[in-house]
Amino acid sequence: MYxxxxxxxxxxxxxxxxxxxxxxxxxxxxSEFVNNDGFIVQFFAYKDGIxxxxxxxxxxxxxxxxxxxxxxxxxxxxxxxxxxxxxFEREIAEQFGLKPDGHPWLKMVRYHENYxxxxxxxxxxxxxxxxxxxxxxxVEGDAIHEVAVGPVHAGIIEPGHFRFQCAxxxxxxxxxxxxxxxxxxxMMLPKLPHKRFTSICEAIAGDxxxxxxxxxxxxxxxxxxxxxxxxxxxxxxxxxxxxxxxxHIGDLGALSGDVAFNPPAAYFGRLRGEFLNLLQVLSGxxxxxxxxxxxxxxxxxxxxxxxxxxxxxxxxxxxLEHVCALLFDAHTVQARFEHTGTVDHQMxxxxxxxxxxxxxxxxxxxxxxxxxxxxxxxxxxxxNLITNGDxxxxxxxxxxxxxxxxxxxxxxxxxxxxxxxxxxxxxTQDHNxxxxxxxxxxxxxxxxxxxxxxxxxxxxxxxxxxxxxPSFHNWTGLAMSLRNQEISDFPLCNKSFNLSYCGFDL
Amino acid sequence: xESFITFxxxxxxxxxxxxxxxxxxxxLAGKKGPPLFIKYFTVLKLLRKGSVYSTSTSFIFKLGPVxxxxxALICLLFFPFADRAPxxxxxxxxxxxxxxxxxxxxxxxxxxxxxxxxxxxxxxxxEVFFSTLxxxxxxTTLILFYxxxxxxxxxxxxxxxxxICLLNASGALLLFVIVALFMVLLTENSRVPVDDPATxxxxxxxxxxxxxxxxxxxLALIELASFYKLFFYSAFITQIIYPFTHTSSAINGLxxxxxxxxxxxxxxxxxxxxxxxxxxxxxxFILTSFALVFFAAILTMGVLQ
Numbered sequence: 080m081y082x083x084x085x086x087x088x089x090x091x092x093x094x095x096x097x098x099x100x101x102x103x104x105x106x107x108x109x110s111e112f113v114n115n116d117g118f119i120v121q122f123f124a125y126k127d128g129i130x131x132x133x134x135x136x137x138x139x140x141x142x143x144x145x146x147x148x149x150x151x152x153x154x155x156x157x158x159x160x161x162x163x164x165x166x167f168e169r170e171i172a173e174q175f176g177l178k179p180d181g182h183p184w185l186k187m188v189r190y191h192e193n194y195x196x197x198x199x200x201x202x203x204x205x206x207x208x209x210x211x212x213x214x215x216x217x218v219e220g221d222a223i224h225e226v227a228v229g230p231v232h233a234g235i236i237e238p239g240h241f242r243f244q245c246a247x248x249x250x251x252x253x254x255x256x257x258x259x260x261x262x263x264x265x266m267m268l269p270k271l272p273h274k275r276f277t278s279i280c281e282a283i284a285g286d287x288x289x290x291x292x293x294x295x296x297x298x299x300x301x302x303x304x305x306x307x308x309x310x311x312x313x314x315x316x317x318x319x320x321x322x323x324x325x326x327h328i329g330d331l332g333a334l335s336g337d338v339a340f341n342p343p344a345a346y347f348g349r350l351r352g353e354f355l356n357l358l359q360v361l362s363g364x365x366x367x368x369x370x371x372x373x374x375x376x377x378x379x380x381x382x383x384x385x386x387x388x389x390x391x392x393x394x395x396x397x398x399l400e401h402v403c404a405l406l407f408d409a410h411t412v413q414a415r416f417e418h419t420g421t422v423d424h425q426m427x428x429x430x431x432x433x434x435x436x437x438x439x440x441x442x443x444x445x446x447x448x449x450x451x452x453x454x455x456x457x458x459x460x461x462x463n464l465i466t467n468g469d470x471x472x473x474x475x476x477x478x479x480x481x482x483x484x485x486x487x488x489x490x491x492x493x494x495x496x497x498x499x500x501x502x503x504x505x506x507t508q509d510h511n512x513x514x515x516x517x518x519x520x521x522x523x524x525x526x527x528x529x530x531x532x533x534x535x536x537x538x539x540x541x542x543x544x545x546x547x548x549p550s551f552h553n554w555t556g557l558a559m560s561l562r563n564q565e566i567s568d569f570p571l572c573n574k575s576f577n578l579s580y581c582g583f584d585l
Numbered sequence: 586x587e588s589f590i591t592f593x594x595x596x597x598x599x600x601x602x603x604x605x606x607x608x609x610x611x612x613l614a615g616k617k618g619p620p621l622f623i624k625y626f627t628v629l630k631l632l633r634k635g636s637v638y639s640t641s642t643s644f645i646f647k648l649g650p651v652x653x654x655x656x657a658l659i660c661l662l663f664f665p666f667a668d669r670a671p672x673x674x675x676x677x678x679x680x681x682x683x684x685x686x687x688x689x690x691x692x693x694x695x696x697x698x699x700x701x702x703x704x705x706x707x708x709x710x711x712e713v714f715f716s717t718l719x720x721x722x723x724x725t726t727l728i729l730f731y732x733x734x735x736x737x738x739x740x741x742x743x744x745x746x747x748x749i750c751l752l753n754a755s756g757a758l759l760l761f762v763i764v765a766l767f768m769v770l771l772t773e774n775s776r777v778p779v780d781d782p783a784t785x786x787x788x789x790x791x792x793x794x795x796x797x798x799x800x801x802x803x804l805a806l807i808e809l810a811s812f813y814k815l816f817f818y819s820a821f822i823t824q825i826i827y828p829f830t831h832t833s834s835a836i837n838g839l840x841x842x843x844x845x846x847x848x849x850x851x852x853x854x855x856x857x858x859x860x861x862x863x864x865x866x867x868x869x870f871i872l873t874s875f876a877l878v879f880f881a882a883i884l885t886m887g888v889l890q
Contacts, residue, residue: 224703224706225703226703226704226707226788227703228787228788233785233786233787234785234786248707248864248865335860337784337786337789338860338861339777339778339781339783339784339856339860339861340859340860340861341610341613341614341783341856341857342613342614342615342857344614345614345615345616346614346615349615409859409860411778411859411860411861411862412860414860414862414863414866415860415861415862415863419863565863565864565865566707566788567788567789567863567864568789568863568864569788569789570786570788570789
């Protein structure tokens with residue numbers, strides 16, 4: 080613990096302050112931390128001169144930072160300490176060609192050549208088509224059959240490959256391989272003028288526009304020493320909550336459709352539209368694009384917008400209560416939701432699930448409460464009553480979060496009106512970032528903990544930009560939820576998590 | 586002549602009724618729904634298209650749609666619509682009918698297996714398993730009907746001397762049969778709660794997943810076959826409910842199609858008020874229908890002794 084530096088969410092620190100330790104110390108410190116109710120926020124490599132360094136940002140109730148320097152390989156933390164490091168180590172191996180020795184399942188994450196131009200850890204030749212050309216975890220036996228789904232799916236969803244090992248209808252193991260949408264965002268951002276950061280970050284995951292843009296803006300604000308007035312902070316908070324409501328409503332509708340229960344599916348669909356329109360009232364875009372900018376917001380929320388939002392909330396709240404009752408009280412729906420796709424608490428903790436998926440497994444972590452940003456400080460927290468880790472719990476947590484978010488938005492509107500906050504619209508500018516600095520920002524997006532890290536060099540240029548979508552943690556949770564389930568329940572489990580493909584693929 | 590006319594009306598109106606189900610579902614979901622004649626448009630659209638065949642398939646794949654269409658149509662030839670004599674009828678035809686349907690299913694299944702796709706194999710396995718269970722209900726129903734009428738001919742059941750009718754002494758037993766056959770109808774025609782005809786999720790499908798690789802006219806034949814099959818089962822239940830025979834065939838026809846309409850509406854309502862069963866509970870659902878008719882069959886033994 081004494082090696083770790085305690086840091087604050089969204090406060091820049093100088094690079095000299097980052098504790099540099101030997102790899103042995105790094106290994107033991109992190110092992111000990113993570114095995115004692117610690118979780119990983121960020122764990123990535125960057126190139127520092129000719130050397131490679133690893134940075135880990137970890138959390139329990141506070142945030143901590145530690146760094147080390149490594150050669151071409153290092154001892155795997157996944158194999159020797161905790162499953163939580165699994166995807167992070169694979170990502171490090173892929174991005175910089177650093178091999179985690181003893182990693183139990185070292186496979187590529189997103190199919191790209193490493194950034195340092197060294198020999199590929201996986202022995203791939205990137206001139207040949209790679210997707211599909213690697214081992215999958217397999218089960219042998221006469222009654223075993225393998226079902227491969229994707230990356231091209233029926234219906235309009237993103238690409239991902241799912242490999243099921245089944246015995247009849249029962250799934251013994253599911254392996255999920257993504258990376259088909261890799262756009263190279265992390266490497267693109269340092270090369271771009273700051274003005275373009277917003278439009279790129281808004282497109283990291285289309286359904287988490289506000290979440291990712293907020294993380295980026297808070298990081299830039301911290302590095303450029305900008306402060307945001309309370310008025311815009313309230314608007315950003317409202318936007319993040321509206322985004323949460325839209326997505327939760329959309330997913331409850333989709334869950335209902337997946338069990339062939341049509342009336343709520345149609346009802347939820349309409350209500351989702353109402354909330355997307357409220358985001359449009361705030362920002363001119365139904366997905367909240369073009370609203371959040373470093374230093375503030377582009378559109379001021381006036382009296383008219385306040386009234387529109389308040390009236391619409393008053394109108395839709397009873398409708399939402401009604402449609403939720405329609406869905407959750409139907410016994411045929413309960414029969415489908417309960418005991419389906421269960422991830423038990425221990426498993427969820429071992430994997431480090433975040434967001435509503437984690438809360439459904441009784442991991443109460445909510446970044447809005449633990450690391451409040453914007454206007455969350457002092458707002459009432461949510462409590463989840465059903466936390467069994469099954470589809471029913473994940474659906475119920477969403478229902479509770481919708482109701483909680485409605486309450487929060489009403490509170491925020493009241494504050495905005497009573498304080499008579501004014502603001503000036505703001506447009507993207509280039510900022511001078513403080514040199515040799517490091518900042519990490521965390522926000523509770525609708526899926527869970529969204530986090531961005533920026534590391535600047537001596538001239539104040541962005542040297543390394545690291546993005547983490549909550550899906551990066553939770554995809555493994557989906558794979559585990561399918562163990563010993565029926566393969567026909569996969570779409571239901573998948574929808575109950577509804578993870579991001581592009582947020583993972585970056 | 587009348588037999589041919591009733592058959593032609595049935596064959597031509599069969600695609601209308603699934604449109605009614607869609608309308609009912611849309612109404613209960615607060616939507617406008619597709620036009621009533623949507624299935625005619627779909628079939629016409631498909632017939633105008635070309636077919637695409639995977640290189641890994643053989644002639645069996647092309648045989649599937651043709652056989653399933655032909656068998657579904659043949660079954661209608663035996664059916665006494667609105668108490669008119671069917672085109673074909675002989676002693677024991679009822680057993681032939683259900684095995685002709687079995688041939689249709691067999692060819693759909695091997696056409697699905699012919700593609701070599703893991704999805705279609707899964708769908709085929711489910712289809713065969715569930716229809717095997719449904720067959721138990723159907724044949725128990727036939728045993729019951731044999732005990733009631735002493736006949737094994739479809740037309741004898743409904744237009745013979747010893748008709749099956751709700752108003753007869755054995756009418757109460759038929760209530761069990763109606764419920765059980767409705768459950769079999771939902772199973773055999775891939776409706777909720779057994780299957781979901783509207784889903785796009787291959788892993789959950791039963792019937793739909795087997796026909797994923799068919800396209801164009803082949804798909805049109807499969808669609809038509811499924812309309813006829815659904816029409817057959819609905820008409821079967823309609824005939825059991827059918828209260829009396831009027832002398833005017835026009836009125837008979839109206840009552841017949843009125844009840845038939847009611848059955849399609851109740852399919853639409855069933856699909857709107859309940860979610861799909863979990864896959865491992867479907868056998869229980871089907872065997873419930875068996876328990877009902879089996880109970881009815883036991884009662885006939887008591888009545889006759």
